[in-house]
Amino acid sequence: MTTTRGEGPTRRSVIAVAAGAALAPFAAGWPAAAATTLAKAEPAERLVPARPLPVPDTVSEALRPVVGAPLPAGWDSVPRDADGWRALARASARGAGPILDEIKQKLRITVEPGRIGGVPVFVSTPVDLPEANRARVLMHLHGGGYVLFPGEIGAGEGMLMAGYARMRVVSVDYRMAPDHPFPAALDDAIAVWTVLLATHDARRMAVFGTSAGGGLTLAMLLRAKAEGLPLPAAVAPGSPWADLTGRGDTLAANAFVDNVLVSMTGWGGGAARLYAGGAPLDHPLISPLHGDFAGFPPAIVTSGTRDLLLSDAVRVHRKLRQAGVEATLQVFEAQSHAQFLTPFAPETEEAFGEIARFLERHLAA
């Protein structure tokens, strides 16, 4: 390397910076010499140093306490046995009454428990169901790592959707691990879908869910496709858990940034093994990112910049696009896993508003 003129230490350090700049895939928007130079470097694991994560002022006031909350107590305790998992599931369903009541009241919906195809469900209906939505039905698959949120709490996201989209929602209270590992949840989803198909036009139906519910939504499409069942007119997987094998860059990049899941070294990783039972984690019906998305219906995928599963979300979006599927991605500022479900936050209304408009566009009336 030569310098143009002058040789003081200041100039030398400037030139060193400049060389770094020109050789890096740069700020620029122009990787230039990177392609030729970096391709020769051995890619290697790096250590990301500890650093502060302030509460951003780029989210709504309502969401700031959620985004700025400390890591949840016990995120890194994995139950040691089936009884432990059962206790965790019971606890996850406790104390939900007041917030569910608040949702029903504020969003003006009614919720009825029922049973479809032998599977318990909760049906959420807007009190003022619009004419255009009378024949439409949304099937909802809740999250919770295939272990949490049995019963009515699992229908909470369905209630939000019914409220924001003003459509009827059937939330499936599917069987879960440890007592019912894969493919029980999927069997239940397909059982409900089959009954819904008998009474409703698939073109008037969509399927949605978040986290495990987002993965299950995609797995259901793979299974329905394989069985020759009609597919829904659209799907809306949120923060989908679509690869249970531990791949995906944000599992590392957003570890300890995400204040919901925190890290897959916590209970989430344990839940993956528990759900799979003896089946391989890369089975396409467990990790749908390993399946074939050809022929999938239009999809809207939601995530947040701090989401531990952001990689799953963007990989699902890319894979849908690669398969020629109409797919929309929305990512919310500073949100950790599934935080677009925070009831009544402006961002939640925005996220559901986008999903609702997407569904209105793709579902027959």
Add this chain to the structure above:
Amino acid sequence: MTTTRGEGPTRRSVIAVAAGAALAPFAAGWPAAAATTLAKAEPAERLVPARPLPVPDTVSEALRPVVGAPLPAGWDSVPRDADGWRALARASARGAGPILDEIKQKLRITVEPGRIGGVPVFVSTPVDLPEANRARVLMHLHGGGYVLFPGEIGAGEGMLMAGYARMRVVSVDYRMAPDHPFPAALDDAIAVWTVLLATHDARRMAVFGTSAGGGLTLAMLLRAKAEGLPLPAAVAPGSPWADLTGRGDTLAANAFVDNVLVSMTGWGGGAARLYAGGAPLDHPLISPLHGDFAGFPPAIVTSGTRDLLLSDAVRVHRKLRQAGVEATLQVFEAQSHAQFLTPFAPETEEAFGEIARFLERHLAA
């Protein structure tokens, strides 16, 4: 809290986990009690611990050396004076010949220097310009923090676009800091745009650029709107630097994760102040996220999960949608700032392919 039965230490710890689970905005896809409980917690800055960042196996082989590259030497050296910035700019333009030649040859385009409205430009033209694209023109604004990549290297992204989209691209070699701070770059962009408008139908034109070029694209729309100039039919800001005030959650969350910009404590922050000159950093024509996006043309926004400016990208996308603008977001797995410009990587072809199809859909033939 009460336990259902049994009181051993194992059970107690399970219950503690469960309480954490039920009270957090959870994995679930169901924040439940979070809304009522966490809203009472004071949001606070957290310390994210040091942790390893492996090379992901979820990107192409071609991109792995780029994603897995070490932090660029000198990222944290900010030039101390104008001479230092000038030396940095010169160095950023050095050694680009071979990769530019490779792009021209492999993507079958020709590049001609010229001058439009008194501003130097580089015009990239596919050797086999399709009939449908003969009357279409894309205006390109390069990145580099308003200080780097003068001359032909700045047109590199324009060459990629001409090659992948098979459209004619005019890359603007706008004036830069320190010698020409804000609004010189914007003045030059508007000067070229004004001349292009005299000879081309705005409905057949789009504007695009990455990093500073993405911010400048949005600033140009604000300025054109204010001056009553016709707007382009579409825009494609990539990893846009749309808020120079230092806001945006990924400036913290992706610091030291991004191996291009690394952190705004490096040269990028210095470039912001240098470009603004005496003007406030939150001036909408410097930080277009502080402007009004109403009436903007359809936009496709590109970023990566490791991008230090991912927050800018998703905030731009949300703000466009809030303004009722048709806007598409694509985020690439594990990519740091602007790495979708890495020449010839499959992901680069994919990103430009999506942008090209978006432009084809929105530009009159």
